[in-house]
Amino acid sequence: MRTAKSAMSDLVKHSRRCVQVACLLLLAAFTSAAAAPAIVAACKSCHAEDGTGVGKTVVPIIAGMPAVHIEEALYAYKDGARQCLEEPVMCDTTQLLTDENIADLAAHYAAIPRPSLDETVDDALAALGEPVHRKLCARCHLPPDDPDVADVLGPPLHGQRADYLRYALESYLSGTRENLLDEMKEKISLLDEGDVEALANYYGSYRPDGP
Ligand code: HEC
Numbered sequence: 001m002r003t004a005k006s007a008m009s010d011l012v013k014h015s016r017r018c019v020q021v022a023c024l025l026l027l028a029a030f031t032s033a034a035a036a037p038a039i040v041a042a043c044k045s046c047h048a049e050d051g052t053g054v055g056k057t058v059v060p061i062i063a064g065m066p067a068v069h070i071e072e073a074l075y076a077y078k079d080g081a082r083q084c085l086e087e088p089v090m091c092d093t094t095q096l097l098t099d100e101n102i103a104d105l106a107a108h109y110a111a112i113p114r115p116s117l118d119e120t121v122d123d124a125l126a127a128l129g130e131p132v133h134r135k136l137c138a139r140c141h142l143p144p145d146d147p148d149v150a151d152v153l154g155p156p157l158h159g160q161r162a163d164y165l166r167y168a169l170e171s172y173l174s175g176t177r178e179n180l181l182d183e184m185k186e187k188i189s190l191l192d193e194g195d196v197e198a199l200a201n202y203y204g205s206y207r208p209d210g211p
């Protein structure tokens with residue numbers, strides 16, 4: 001099986017060889033904001049072409065994340081502000097992306113609605129998570145279908161895989177993942193024992209098509 005990395009370096013090598021007009025036109029078609037830009041080949045081994053992921057705990061769902069948040073994340077990985085703790089290939093891949101690739105990928109994944117998760121949720125824990133979210137997190141994290149979701153600072157967490165949320169929150173709490181914002185760091189530090197589970201169940205209980 002071709003890895004995402006080899007697909008990516010093929011594309012890069014290929015583009016270096018492209019000096020003729022016909023080839024440039026082909027590349028322009030590749031990188032235009034068409035339904036699935038060819039560069040998605042570099043992402044789909046982990047995120048799948050539709051952004052729902054291939055089932056690995058540490059891989060987030062990126063379908064339905066506003067383009068601005070996808071771009072911010074990709075630039076943060078590219079310049080090293082955000083590290084790839086478990087899958088270094090994710091960060092290596094971003095090193096090769098052009099600004100145009102980043103814009104195309106963000107448009108592609110943002111246009112796919114966040115799917116309804118088929119995870120089992122503990123309703124009692126979800127009910128405990130809701131007020132914690134509202135008090136500490138809602139200012140920066142809105143559901144993907146909220147009209148203001150692209151304007152707040154953080155990416156949508158509603159409908160994110162619970163396992164990924166546990167992994168991300170535990171990484172913040174243990175300090176292996178750095179907070180890029182002091183305000184979020186402060187809010188995370190206010191979480192009590194048990195809040196991680198409550199929040200993971202609360203965000204996981206979100207159903208884009210209703211309850
Ligand atoms: C080898 C697997 C792998 C590949 C290939 C990969 N990713 Fe990722 N991606 C991950 C993992 C794992 C994370 C979470 C990393 C972390 O922060 O610990 C992630 C995080 C992200 C995030 C941040 C999401 C969030 O919720 O904040 C975005 C956006 C993203 N990837 C987009 C892409 C795009 C676009 C590509 C293709 C250019 C790509 N990824 C290639 C595994 C991968």
Ligand code: HEC
Binds near residue numbers: 060136137138191
């Ligand atoms: C001041 C705004 C702000 C507040 C308040 C805030 N966050 Fe965040 N959050 C962000 C930003 C910006 C990011 C993306 C940058 C980063 O990785 O640090 C983020 C990222 C995250 C992520 C990782 C998302 C991903 O897909 O990788 C999780 C999980 C998270 N926040 C949970 C929380 C929780 C839980 C709270 C409340 C206790 C909270 N945040 C409060 C701004 C905020």
